[in-house]
Amino acid sequence: MSDLVQKSINTLRLLAVDAVEKAKSGHPGAPLALSPLTYLLYHDVMKHDPADHKWIDRDRFVLSNGHASALLYSVLHLAGYDVPLDQVKSFRQWHSITPGHPEYGETPGVEVTTGPLGQGFGMSIGLAIAEKHMAARFNQPDMPIVDHHTYVVCGDGDLMEGISHEAASLAGTLGLGKLIAFYDDNLISLDGPTELSFTEDVTKRFEAYHWQVLHVADGNDLDALTKAIAEAKRETSKPTLIRVRTVIGYGSPHAGTSKVHGEALGAENTKKTKEFLGFPPEESFYIPEDAAASWGEIKPKGKKAHEEWDALFAKYKVAHPDLAAEFSRTIKAELAADFDKELKPFPAEKPVATRNAGQVVMNALGKTIPELIGGAADLTASTKTIFKDSANFHVDPNGRNIFFGVREFGMCAAVNGMAAHGGLIPFGSTFFVFSDYARNALRLAALMSTHSLFVFTHDSIGLGEDGPTHQPVEHLMSLRAIPQLTDFRPADANETLECWKLAVERKSASFMALSRQDLPVLDPEKTKGARKGAYVLEDAADAQLVIIATGSEISLALKALPELKAAGISAKVVSMPSFKIFEEQDEAYKASVLPANLPKLAIEAGATMGWYKYIAGNGAVIGIDRFGASAPAPIVFEKLGFSVANILEHAKKLTGK
Structure with a gap:
């Protein structure tokens, strides 16, 4: 490693430390440990354009251990994203774009909201699903307009959470070969050494999930990291976990201990850390000129990669004009003008369960909204959420039916990742009572305002014989309490039609509560009033x-x-x-x-x-x-x-x- 590279890495480390120190709160330990990997990804590995953080074919980076947000904001600033140094200095302050945990939509370059541990990892599976599906749908020979990777950094806490098990199992089953996860294996959790609570063999666990698992013995070894990433990219049939041994709080007096995890270093220890890393101890937010120049190499590389993609897409538009138009429409999140042309009012001949009406409406919309994609948590036959004319994604990635298995939390997190990716309108479905298993993913969908749709059936005591364990009582009002989450509980088949239309039009998170039992069908002219909520x-x-x-x-x-x-x-x-x-x-x-x-x-x-x-x-x-x-x-x-x-x-x- 050259002196300049080391200086550039240490610049990143200490920007994060200074941000935490100025705020008097935050997590300096992970940034000190993970800066070499983060430098390598942003400077040399990832395809990204800081001048256009929404470029559809960029590589995605997810910091699942979102408490290390000072690291992310610092690298975004240094890499040339629209995150000014003053914003790094305003870390965790009112109205800054550098909140305590990464927030989607608040900060350019933040792909998803992370912080609740495990969910960033879960959403990364959705990002990888979206890439794989859109590549299958749009790519043509010698014209791979969708060709990017998803990189996710996770820690022990992420992998302790149950959602990581659900998500990792699903990712292996789906063969998400462009998903590369880095496990920050630092042997420390907030309570102390991980041996207190986390002694499982993570390597064997992920191998059992059908992941490739690689090891890097020293998180400061850029050559070893580079080789591991190259090997991960060569494996295209399964996701890869790169287990990286790091030292939390590297360079600080409390390195390798839980004391450096969740609080500012303090003035004296900050000075000692800077001295250890060869920086002026009295300087804050110090960016050496040569390090700034090195970081400045990222922006022109990103511009060049973007221009090359633009040239490819220009050829694509000539060769495949209809596909190009469809691709452009979906990544702009625009519905076709006639998206509802296949919808027909339900006649009042016989009662219809709203879950059955939902299936009819969903399939009709699927004919005109090809970006509508999703499935259920092993309940497609019960929730009626399957496209009758589409393949299984697992067998054919062009298929729009995703069998999530009994993984409600993992499913909903994946839906959020797919929505954040862009170009898709994803949904997940289960019995309403099991929304409890996924509640925090529903909350993040609302917080991010992603176009995530959740279809819940068996919505009340109308479930009957299965009894109170399966009869949702508090769920409807509980979810209505979540800000920015749109609730739908339609009264009949025709209200269901209107609610589905609204759900795809509103471009924000919503859920439906649909009946198992048959309900009388109302006058479709009257039910148009559902569009006003009441x-x-x-x-x-x-x-x-x-x-x-x-x-x-x-x-x-x-x-x-x-x-x-x-x-x-x-x-x-x-x-x-x-x-x-x-x-x-x-x-x-x-x-x-x-x-x-x-x-x-x-x-x-x-x-x-x-x-x-x-x-x-x-x-x-x-x-x-x-x-x-x-x-x-x-x-x-x-x-x-x-x-x-x-x-x-x-x-x-x-x-x-």
């Missing part, structure tokens, strides 16, 4: 009561209207398939749907707590604030209060009848 489904000029419901409970509300009328109560029924979209409407519209002067009765087979904002003043909720029960669905509904008689009783109390 609408008056059945009006009454002299209404004395507003009944608000979602999903399967809409049919119960409609069934109650004759009984209410017979009791002298005139009621209008409001369907509210989406709280979030309703809240986006103007106040005049919301007041027209839910007049302030009328009492309100909300009906939903789930937790009641979120309804009180809509019934405040004079209202009641028929809901479930307990777990369900095992019995045929009609009996469970009746025993838990979902009956015409209970609606009538509540209505009388609210109206004084």
Whole structure:
């Protein structure tokens, strides 16, 4: 290693240390250990263009151990991304683009939001799936317009998390040969030596997952790292884990101990670290001129690589104009103008479960939205989320059916990675109750505002005999509480159609809660109101009561209207398939749907707590604030209060009848 390369690496190390020191919080240990690898990737290995961090054919870099974010911001600055030094100095401060953990959309060059350990690793699988699928779909002989790698750095904590097992197993099964992971094997966790809690043989584990596993004995050895990366690239049929032995906090007085993991070094130890690395101890955010010049070589190399790709794509457009137009449309996240042309309203001939309606709608959209791709956690037959005219991705990477296996968390993280990659609209599906297994991935989808779709079926106590372990009660309201996550609980097949349209149009994270049981089909002209989140489904000029419901409970509300009328109560029924979209409407519209002067009765087979904002003043909720029960669905509904008689009783109390 030349003196200049060593100086460039140490510049990176100490920028990160100074950022943490100035903030008086952060994690200096990993940046001190991982700077040689990070330098090598950004300076010599990766194909990337700092001037255009959204170039579709760039290599992706994921820092799964996101607490080492000071390292990422420092390398992005040095490599020429739009991350000014002042932003590195503003690490972890209000309104900076250098938050405590990497945030997708906040910082140029950050590919996904990481921090909750294991999820960056899980999302990297999605990034690699997206590359493999788009390469199969668009590449032509001698014209590989999609040809890039995904690099992910992970630590012991990432690999302890259960999601890493799910994701690694899936990646090996799918043969993601362009996925290269670096395991920062430093023998230290926050509590102390890893032998306290993590003694498994990681090498054998990943080999059992059908990964290639390579070893680098010293994380400071650039030659060994270079050789390992080259070997990883040669293996195209399976992903590669490169196990790198590092020293956490390298160069600092507490190197190799947990003391350097999660807090600033302190002024005195920072000076000692700089002295050890040959830098002026009193200088902060010091970038030597020759090191800056060396780092400056990255930007022109990236520009050249991008220009070469542009030239290739120009030839591609001439040779394959239709494919080129489709490629350009999808990477811009634009839907075809006629994307909904295959959608047909459902007739009111017979009841249809919304999960079955979802299958019809999804397959119709699949004909005009070829970028729609996904699958279920071993439940495609139950959640009805399979493309009938497409292959299995595992067999043919051009296929749009991904069998995720019983890996709910891994599936949803992979969906987020696919969405962050660009060019795809991915979805994952399972029973609604199992969204608990994946909740943090749903939260990250919302936080990143990625176009991640989640299709949950068996949405309530309507599941029946499987009992409370499988009957979601608190889940709907719990997920509605996540900011930026759009909720959909359609009342029938035609609302399902409208919700699916909205889900693909909105370009943000959303979930659907669909029924197992058949539901009466509503008038398609009326259900278009679902596009506003809530609408008056059945009006009454002299209404004395507003009944608000979602999903399967809409049919119960409609069934109650004759009984209410017979009791002298005139009621209008409001369907509210989406709280979030309703809240986006103007106040005049919301007041027209839910007049302030009328009492309100909300009906939903789930937790009641979120309804009180809509019934405040004079209202009641028929809901479930307990777990369900095992019995045929009609009996469970009746025993838990979902009956015409209970609606009538509540209505009388609210109206004084």
